[in-house]
Amino acid sequence: MGLFTFRGGAQVPHSKERTEKKPIVNCPPPEAVFLSMRQHIGAPAKVVVQPGEEVLKGQVIGQAGGFVSAHIHSSVSGTVKKIHNMKVMGVDTTVVEISNDGNETWHESVKKIGDVADLTKEEIRKGLAESGIVGMGGAGFPLHVKLSPPPEKVIDTFIINGAECEPYLTTDHRLMLEGTEGILLGARFVMKALGVDSCYIAVEDNKPDAIDALKNAVKGDNAFQVVSVRTKYPQGAEKQLINAITKREVPSGGLPMDVGCVVSNIATVYAVGEYFEKGIPLIERVCTVTGSGVNEPVNLRIKNGTKLSHLISTAGGLSEDAVKVILGGPMMGNAVDSLDIASTKTTGGLLVLNEEDARIPEPTACMRCGRCSDVCPVFLQPAYISFYTLQGNLARAEKYHPLDCIECGSCSFICPAKRPLVHSIRVAKRQILENRKKS
Ligand code: SF4
Ligand code: SF4
Structure with a gap:
């Protein structure tokens, strides 16, 4: 199979060498988690717990606020300390603060949901609505909604997005190496929910070890096709990936379903496997903490609602010349001015830059180079x-x-x-x- 790509795009430095070979490690549990009710596109979740209430790990503490919304589950066992209204990155948000008792006691609802062969399409979609799973590649679109297209939109192509074209970030890369079987398991549930019997797994060709791991895992299984896509930014953008693989063009203002496609990120598909196999809702994820401004860059498995300051101290703390913190990667991330905010379901990266890397040259006049x-x-x-x-x-x-x-x-x-x-x-x-x- 040759290399697939799209028109346009830029060759940006990958800058992934700090963490691409480092296995995922568990972040030490924080003393408290801060769970925002706005971790997804759509209506915010509604708080269903009270201050002083004991909660268990995996328990719903925020109920989806509508069809396009998602439940929020506690990522620890402990006590609800406070419910605050605050601005997070300029948006008014309700945040539930839970003190962690350190016991990791699971809620009774956390148990195997079922095998793919035993569940119907509808049962899978219903399960996903309970799981709180949203697109973890950054968009935060509730997965059960994405997998319930209107009847006139016929889906024939499912693409798992393992491009991870954003520089510095290596969470999907590590997950493809360390969670290969979990990704394939989750993919089977998504395929059944969509009514398709095969899928593509697209990986940029700068991750040959991940391509090999996936190819070995799917050997002899015609349901999966592992596709090398050219390393070019933004290869992982949904519409560009669809074009690279199928040559279909999503129309201006349109959605992938308009051309018969659904795209889900690697971490999202992995989370689906975790939910149906073990009953674990979306309460943790992998996050790369990296850049010239942290002392020990690392890929961390983090609990949802962990303060950025805790992530940075786990990564060896800030370097002396650290000046800029970006939630996400350098191309599409957002600079933050405080480490006192908490991670969400879409926090796949925390990038800290030193003075030299953060320097932005003074703009000059456009030279109409095109x-x-x-x-x-x-x-x-x-x-x-x-x-x-x-x-x-x-x-x-x-x-x-x-x-x-x-x-x-x-x-x-x-x-x-x-x-x-x-x-x-x-x-x-x-x-x-x-x-x-x-x-
Ligand atoms: S940021 Fe917008 S305008 Fe600029 S290259 Fe990307 S899509 Fe085009
Ligand atoms: S045309 Fe102007 S704005 Fe565009 S790349 Fe050239 S100098 Fe920059």
């Missing part, structure tokens, strides 16, 4: 969107379709003038959406 358009995977003209946005001419900027931008950051990365392209496009998107809400 490189930003060449790399844009959705064929936009970032220079124009940015130019008109910075001029305050939003109406003109909108003509260049900023809402189609997937915020991959390739344009900013490639720009020789170091223009703040993705930043200004984000501003344009936000303003356009706000204006639409008002009108």
Whole structure:
């Protein structure tokens, strides 16, 4: 099988060498966890516990607030200490603080759900709605919703996304090596829920050991096809991956289901296996803590709701010249100004940069080289969107379709003038959406 890829994209440094060979280790349990009711796209969950109440590990403490929502389960056994309303990364959020008693006592609901052969499609979807599993690659879309497309959308292709194209992050890579069977187990449940009998597992070709591990595990099983995709950013973006493998184009404003596809990230599929095999809802995940600003970069298995400060101290603490902390990777992550916030179901990486790595050169005038358009995977003209946005001419900027931008950051990365392209496009998107809400 040859290499698959999409048009556009950029060659960005991988910077994964700090952690790609380090096995996943358990993060020491924190003294308390801080569980946000907004860890997914859709309605926030509703708190169903009270301060002072004893809770067990795996117990629902936040009930899904609608169909497009997800339950939140306790990641420890202990006592509900406080329920706060706070702003997390600019968004109002209810957070349940639970003191950890250290006993790891499981809730009675945590037991094997069933084997794939014994469960119907509907039972699997219903189980997933109980599991709290959401897309763990960053989007946080509730999985039971993704696997319940309307009847007119016929799904014929399921793709497991193991591209992990974001620099520095190695969580999916390690999971493909250390949790290979768990991924295949979870995939079987997803395939049954979708009514498909095969799937692709797409892995960037800079992870040959993961490709080998998966190929060995699926040998002789026609349900799985392991596909090497070219190492190119943003190969792991959903629409780009679909195009690379099937040559189908998801239309502007459309969804993968519009072209018969569903894509799920490696960690998400692994979590599905854990749920049906052991009854463990989504209460922990793997997170890479890395960068020039931490002393001992590491891949950690973390409990949902762990403070970033605890993750950093587990990674040997901050280096003396650490200046910037990013939740996620350098291309699509968000800088944070406090370590006093807690991890969520989508926290796959924590990147800390030292002064040298964090330095952003002063932007200079656009030289109209066109490189930003060449790399844009959705064929936009970032220079124009940015130019008109910075001029305050939003109406003109909108003509260049900023809402189609997937915020991959390739344009900013490639720009020789170091223009703040993705930043200004984000501003344009936000303003356009706000204006639409008002009108
Ligand atoms: S315009 Fe958006 S989608 Fe295109 S390269 Fe820039 S950030 Fe990526
Ligand atoms: S890459 Fe930078 S310098 Fe070149 S056209 Fe785009 S904005 Fe201008």
